[in-house]
Amino acid sequence: MGWLSGPTVAMILLAIGTTALIVRKDLVIKLLALGLVNSSGILFLISIRFQPAMEAPILPAKVGSPIADPLPHALVLSAIVINFAILALSLVFVMLLVERYHSTDCGRIEHAVETEEATLGSQNLAAEPSGTDARKVPR
Amino acid sequence: MKRRVRTALAVALSLAASGIVIFNLSAPDVAAPPHDADLLVSETGAPNLVSAIYLDARLYDTLYEILVFTVAVIGVRFYLLRRESSARATPIPESHVLQASAQILYPLTLLLGLYLTVFGHLSPGGGFGGGVVAASGLLLCVMSIGVQTIYRRLSGAGIERLEWALPMVIVAICVAPLLFGRPMLSNLLPVGRAGHVFGSSSILLLNILVGLKVLIGSWMVLYAFICHRGEI
Structure with a gap:
């Protein structure tokens, strides 16, 4: 099982997450896949300079045993909190989209936006040729 | 057809990335420990090297x-x-089992968050992790007592002003050394004995500030979602 190291598992998770991110059309599942990609990044960074015999980077360590490199740990530490905040923010955006288009399917939402813009564009062309607020959609 | 092409593209890209990493990085040269670990500890007074680096x-x-x-x-x-619709959701009370068990758990969780924050430079933990743990404690507290009660108490304590003030305090701490003719972000507070709680006061102070910031920020996010949904 020597090949099953942290970076390898991280890359497998990255592959699963990227595939789901591209293939699945549901926005919530896309966010879950993004979380998987994020976790794979964290796992990759904390395991890239670590071997099973190593101690945690807290001094004084046991004499003779090497300690893990603390720099990647410090880099990803706050990523967990940022992850939570970004997930909350993107969920809010998904909620706004669902409230307006009543679907979490990104294909359907794109289609709805396109038809909306097309109808609005034709209306504006007929009503006022300037069309300054063609993008402004009434709620 | 389009979907299949996209799938193939995604799988191929991911497998390529995996292959590169597996063949190049599966055996990193991790034998060398960081040479300047002792120097970092003596400079900052924090035995936890991760804390010493990120704070x-x-x-x-x-x-x-x-x-x-x-x-x-x-x-x-x-x-x-x-x-407009956010204020409409009426709060739904939790079940009695959940209320009773959350009542037992929330003081312990809040205490654990405080411990992780204050001892972040001595042991695993720190402001970010401790703040999140304390926020989960606050969520358990909400489950056992009720959203609006907790919200009124925290607002009475001026939590919203604290939310805006804390980033400014942290920025001020980072800029303050300029007033004393030192480079920005340098450590003004005295460095004591490494391994002692007050051995590195600046990291302790920053840990507490970051923990409070994360706790209050998470509470704001949770409260916004709870208000929208009516339950947790």
């Missing part, structure tokens, strides 16, 4: 991570609480 040597990164978190919390509150 002293690389404080610049942490500063911007706090600002990113602040901006995200502002965004959540702006979009979720400004909408």
